Amino acid sequence: MKVFRGLPNDRARAPCALTIGNFDGVHLGHQALLARVRGAADALGLEAEVMTFEPHPREFFAERAGQPSRAPTRIANLRDKLGSLAAAGIDRVIVEHFNAHFAAMPPAEFTSRVLAEGLHVKWLMVGADFSYGAGRAGNVATLAEAGARHGFAVETLPAVLHGGERISSSAVRAALAQGDFDRVHALLGHxxxxxxxxxxxxxxxxxxxxxxxxxxxxxxxxxxxxxxxxxxxxxxxxxxxxxxxxxxxxxxxxxxxxxxxxxxxxxxxxxxxxxxxxxxxxxxxxxxxxxxxxxxxxxxxxxxxxxxxxxxxxxxxxxxxxx
Structure with a gap:
């Protein structure tokens, strides 16, 4: 698996099937999404790719507001996250530096400059509640419209449940805070x-x-x-x-x-x-x-x-x- 800090400079790079997210913990919900990305990449002859962020966007905004304690705690360090992404069969990971410039990027610029021109995305999967761009102005509907203009398909993945509850990084954090390692194992799969x-x-x-x-x-x-x-x-x-x-x-x-x-x-x-x-x-x-x-x-x-x-x-x- 290749890891890039920011967008690769290779303009002739292969097109990809992409997903975007923080992927803290790479829990079973993430794993289901990554398996779908890997499957789509194989079916379409693309590379399977992930874009993630460092620091976590909520960490950035909490620090900027002078309230670092409001940032989410971390389930995994970057090394462990990358190891989990490699185990899921991902070919390339873009670790994007989340800073003021990136946070202020309009949704249209993100889809054109980052997704279409920078990453050559041909297929994209995100969560149903995905948002992007300055002020979180972009959503799944605007992303699908942008995909139609730039030539990439957009799909969403329904929530993955465990015991009737949505598997999420927040649920993993809560179980860790309680010392409930059986539940953590059930949510992570390991x-x-x-x-x-x-x-x-x-x-x-x-x-x-x-x-x-x-x-x-x-x-x-x-x-x-x-x-x-x-x-x-x-x-x-x-x-x-x-x-x-x-x-x-x-x-x-x-x-x-x-x-x-x-x-x-x-x-x-x-x-x-x-x-x-x-x-x-x-x-x-x-x-x-x-x-x-x-x-x-x-x-x-x-x-x-x-x-x-x-x-x-x-x-x-x-x-x-x-x-």
Whole structure:
């Protein structure tokens, strides 16, 4: 899969079947849409293509209004989103920088300059509530009219339901915030995980007797707290661990989000390695303690909880690894 930051410069590029969206989490609803795009591309002899945005448009507008807390939390980082799009069979992804210029683009300019001239779109699928252009003035009806002028077909996909409820990124965020990983799995079609490269930390965990591998989290995640997790990428099998995802209020007042993972019975160098942290159960919310002694006691209790979790479910998790 090829990834482009902004519109490709190749004017002679192959025409495409395209879909447009944020695709946060690439849940089962997204996957159904992507499968339709892949099928249309194969049937029409086109490339299957996705246009997505960085930052999320709602993040941009929230920052611009001076209210960053109103921006949606993130289900997935860009790396994980791109991995999911590749797994769906997409040939090319356009990661469009969403800025003031893009936000102010009139709908007619978007369809002519971006879709027709820039991406050579011949077939386009969007959600039934899709809107575009400055002030969200464009909708599916105006898009279909533009498609008739520029030579591309427009289709919409009905909502994909789970238990009678529409599958959406908002539903996934709500389930993550509640620590309901069974529901998250049902909405995504796979266990929830965050990937990242292991970075150097302050080494405080090692001082406290609980060394951690640290992953930077660039955006405000859809979940926080202390969790039972498994770590993929350090060997042939996933490794049991306990993790904290949050701002570490006891030892840091910067507000920076960090994912800290304490692996059980594993103390090999991990710096620079790309790992995936799979979330299994929420233990508790993040707390601020009065001192390091209380923090150490809490970490020990969390580690004990996680070890008991793995002891009780060893057979089931081993069977899951074989699937």
């Amino acid at each position: 266990p929830y995980a965050i990937s990242g490269h292991v970075i150097h930390g302050a080494k405080l965990g090692r001082t406290l007797g609980f060394p951690t591998l640290n992953l930077r989290v660039a955006h405000r995640p859809a979940l926080s707290g202390v969790f039972v997790v498994r770590v993929h990428g350090l060997g042939p099998r996933a490794l049991p661990a306990v993790a904290s995802l949050g701002v570490r209020p006891t030892v840091d007042d910067s507000g920076r989000v960090l994912l800290e993972v304490h692996l059980f019975d594993y103390d090999r160098p991990c710096y620079g390695k790309l790992v995936g942290v799979e979330f299994l159960e929420k233990i508790r919310d993040e707390e601020k303690y009065t001192g390091l002694a209380d923090l150490t006691a809490a970490i020990a209790a969390d580690a004990g909880h996680a070890r008991a979790y793995f002891a009780q479910r060893a057979g089931a998790l081993t069977a899951l690894d074989r699937i």
